[in-house]
Amino acid sequence: MAHTFSQLLIHVVFATKDRVPLIDLAMEGRLHEYIGGIIRNEKGVLCAAGSMHDHIHLLIRWRTDRSFADLMRNVKASSSVWIHETFPGMATFAWQEGYGAFSVSKSAENDVKAYINNQNEHHRVRSFEEEYLAFLRAHEIPFDERYVFR
Secondary structure (H helix, E strand, C coil): CCCCCCCEEEEEEEEEHHHCCCCCHHHHHHHHHHHHHHHHHCCCEEEEEEECCCEEEEEEEECCCCCHHHHHHHHHHHHHHHHHHHCHHHCCCCECCCCEEEEECHHHHHHHHHHHHCHHHHCCCCCHHHHHHHHHHHCCCCCCHHHHCC
């Protein structure tokens, strides 16, 4: 084939370091926009972003010729620097080391967008820890629960 065609949708979830509740309403929208700019600069698309005080969800359309791990390293490092520079009182802000990345079929894209956009509703009845473990189980990712949140 002369061209590469792809539709790679990835739902990403990661938390603040030690899940400290540092993402507030004053920064949330600007943080999502900034992360979207990072992804656009890497020639990807941020399809949806939603966050709570201690974690963030992203739905990203990604490319076949670049490492997703490199994108995530750039997103987390650059957004941390931006937070430190933009919000002087956030000198202690940091993201956790890892992240969850879950494949999404095109047919489920709208459902995932709705899920991401309704984080407040989901977390009225389910904690971040419960949510994250449910994602791991739903995607049949092997894990040892003793080490997931360390």
